[in-house]
Amino acid sequence: MSETAIHPALRNHLRDGQPPLISVQDLFVQFGDRQVLQGVNLDIYGGETMVILGGSGSGKTTLLRNIMALDRPNSGHVYIKGVDVTTCPAEELSAIRRVMGVSFQSAAMFNSMTVGDNVALPLREHTKLAEPTIRLMTQMKLAQVGLSGVEDLLPSQLSGGMRKRASVARALAMDPEVLIFDEPSAGLDPIIAAGIDELIVHLQEAFKMTIVIVTHEMHSAFLIADRMCMLHRGKIIAVGTKEELQSSTNERVRQFLERRADEPDDESPNFVTGF
Amino acid sequence: MTFFASVGRSTIEKIAYVGGLGIQFWKGLRSSYRVNPITGSRLRWRATVEQMAVLGFGAMPVVCLISGATGLIMAFQGGAELRQFGALQFVINLVGVSMTRELGPLMTAIVVIGRSGSSFSAEIGTMVVTEEVDALRSMAIDPIEFLLAPKYVAMMVMMPCLTIAAVTSGILAGGLFTYFTLDMSLGVYLRATLEVLVLRDIISSMIKAIVFGTIIVHVGCFEGFQVAGGPVGVGRSATAAVVKSIFLVVLADLMATAFFYLFWQ
Numbered sequence: 090m091s092e093t094a095i096h097p098a099l100r101n102h103l104r105d106g107q108p109p110l111i112s113v114q115d116l117f118v119q120f121g122d123r124q125v126l127q128g129v130n131l132d133i134y135g136g137e138t139m140v141i142l143g144g145s146g147s148g149k150t151t152l153l154r155n156i157m158a159l160d161r162p163n164s165g166h167v168y169i170k171g172v173d174v175t176t177c178p179a180e181e182l183s184a185i186r187r188v189m190g191v192s193f194q195s196a197a198m199f200n201s202m203t204v205g206d207n208v209a210l211p212l213r214e215h216t217k218l219a220e221p222t223i224r225l226m227t228q229m230k231l232a233q234v235g236l237s238g239v240e241d242l243l244p245s246q247l248s249g250g251m252r253k254r255a256s257v258a259r260a261l262a263m264d265p266e267v268l269i270f271d272e273p274s275a276g277l278d279p280i281i282a283a284g285i286d287e288l289i290v291h292l293q294e295a296f297k298m299t300i301v302i303v304t305h306e307m308h309s310a311f312l313i314a315d316r317m318c319m320l321h322r323g324k325i326i327a328v329g330t331k332e333e334l335q336s337s338t339n340e341r342v343r344q345f346l347e348r349r350a351d352e353p354d355d356e357s358p359n360f361v362t363g364f
Numbered sequence: 365m366t367f368f369a370s371v372g373r374s375t376i377e378k379i380a381y382v383g384g385l386g387i388q389f390w391k392g393l394r395s396s397y398r399v400n401p402i403t404g405s406r407l408r409w410r411a412t413v414e415q416m417a418v419l420g421f422g423a424m425p426v427v428c429l430i431s432g433a434t435g436l437i438m439a440f441q442g443g444a445e446l447r448q449f450g451a452l453q454f455v456i457n458l459v460g461v462s463m464t465r466e467l468g469p470l471m472t473a474i475v476v477i478g479r480s481g482s483s484f485s486a487e488i489g490t491m492v493v494t495e496e497v498d499a500l501r502s503m504a505i506d507p508i509e510f511l512l513a514p515k516y517v518a519m520m521v522m523m524p525c526l527t528i529a530a531v532t533s534g535i536l537a538g539g540l541f542t543y544f545t546l547d548m549s550l551g552v553y554l555r556a557t558l559e560v561l562v563l564r565d566i567i568s569s570m571i572k573a574i575v576f577g578t579i580i581v582h583v584g585c586f587e588g589f590q591v592a593g594g595p596v597g598v599g600r601s602a603t604a605a606v607v608k609s610i611f612l613v614v615l616a617d618l619m620a621t622a623f624f625y626l627f628w629q
């Protein structure tokens with residue numbers, strides 16, 4: 090990419106001469122009187138897996154929703170592939186969203202459609218592929234996440250882990266460049282959760298996608314992350330590789346990594362037991 | 365002080381509500397062309413046909429039943445008065461005109477609000493709570509086009525049909541009354557009714573059907589999209605959709621009736 094094609098706001102954020110694929114700059118989000126994000130800055134580069142750590146209620150989902158432009162921030166910018174999604178027109182946003190796949194915290198499967206129709210929906214909406222092709226691709230995507238033969242079931246007939254996998258298959262349907270997970274293992278038992286971690290590692294190897302994952306599971310974070318960052322009181326307080334985070338001297342980061350409970354006089358929510 | 369503050373706040377809320385409805389109406393109009401089966405999306409068209417079956421044909425029996433009963437009630441009540449003046453045959457005018465202009469569209473709207481208005485808001489509200497609406501947006505699918513447009517187009521087709529069915533069954537029920545009280549055959553009754561009705565009555569009936577249908581779809585969907593606070597919010601929104609739709613339908617009815625009375629007599 091030539092220097093002139095790079096968005097001015099991203100020129101100071103180059104890594105190996107490449108601008109970040111996702112760049113969050115000075116993001117402020119407020120609900121009523123409650124400041125949830127207070128100046129978040131985060132760069133995510135093409136092909137890397139970024140894990141966002143943070144306690145329950147620290148604003149991780151809010152940050153993801155702003156990255157996906159589902160919410161508008163009070164101030165600040167989010168650049169995806171050089172497009173400011175906080176201000177761009179609807180058509181441009183639509184184009185950006187087609188290169189992003191999202192797996193929501195609650196899986197968010199369409200409960201009135203079969204699993205197969207759920208996965209096929211983006212293909213039917215955005216491509217002119219023939220129905221047999223769509224059906225074949227749906228089967229492939231479901232096979233990629235380790236689900237076969239569930240096309241005709243309703244989401245309510247799947248277990249929690251299977252529903253999560255199905256939502257990943259739906260996110261993969263349009264072959265996205267960026268895959269976003271909100272707490273992929275939330276509410277799943279450790280064995281199923283480990284299976285989801287394996288799936289994410291498999292996706293990294295198979296597709297070399299850019300992956301953004303929100304979690305508070307330290308174990309899976311260290312398994313899948315290239316880099317990670319930690320969100321606390323509306324700010325990113327640490328960002329770096331696994332090793333860099335592990336050797337961090339920040340008290341909050343240390344506390345999170347060592348799973349220590351809060352000091353009694355600390356008024357912030359309890360990270361470990363707070364969910 | 366607090367009184368004025370609360371009056372002010374509730375006024376602003378009402379204006380914001382109507383403004384929100386207006387914006388949704390505009391977006392709904394713009395995305396409704398995507399429903400057409402030729403140049404639009406076949407998915408939308410299929411969804412629209414499904415909606416027509418659910419909200420149109422599904423409502424047909426109860427609309428006919430209620431309107432028929434209403435027509436008969438009108439005939440009895442009017443007949444009791446008119447008989448004292450020896451003008452029982454004017455029951456034909458009474459039933460024909462009031463069913464066509466007023467009660468046909470209104471009874472249809474009430475039934476459709478109860479059946480579909482509440483279910484629109486419950487369906488969409490549930491999808492908001494389960495993040496399905498956000499999932500749609502994240503897939504670059506416009507929720508208004510995906511969820512509202514098929515319902516709107518289906519309603520625009522089915523409301524006039526239902527209203528015609530309602531008017532017809534009300535008038536037929538009136539015919540039942542005259543058959544037994546005036547010994548009038550159904551053929552004579554219907555011919556007399558057609559002589560009473562003028563084109564304006566039928567046009568105003570259809571305009572009301574279209575306006576009421578628009579209100580029902582937009583209030584139902586708007587309440588659904590606004591749901592917050594989990595399953596409790598879904599139930600509350602269904603109730604609000606019914607109450608607000610009835611209020612707005614009656615208000616629109618009043619304005620339309622006044623308009624026709626003043627400007628097209």
Ligand SMILES: Nc1ncnc2c1ncn2[C@@H]1O[C@H](COP(=O)(O)OP(=O)(O)O)[C@@H](O)[C@H]1O
Binds near residue numbers: 120143
């Ligand atoms: N739509 C909203 N309205 C009001 N408050 C909200 C809303 N969304 C999130 N919040 C608040 O923002 C904070 C952060 O929420 P969230 O981003 O979901 O946290 P996390 O995903 O890290 O658990 C919470 O205190 C939550 O109550």
Ligand SMILES: [Mg+2]
Binds near residue numbers: 149150151194271272
């Ligand atoms: Mg969350």
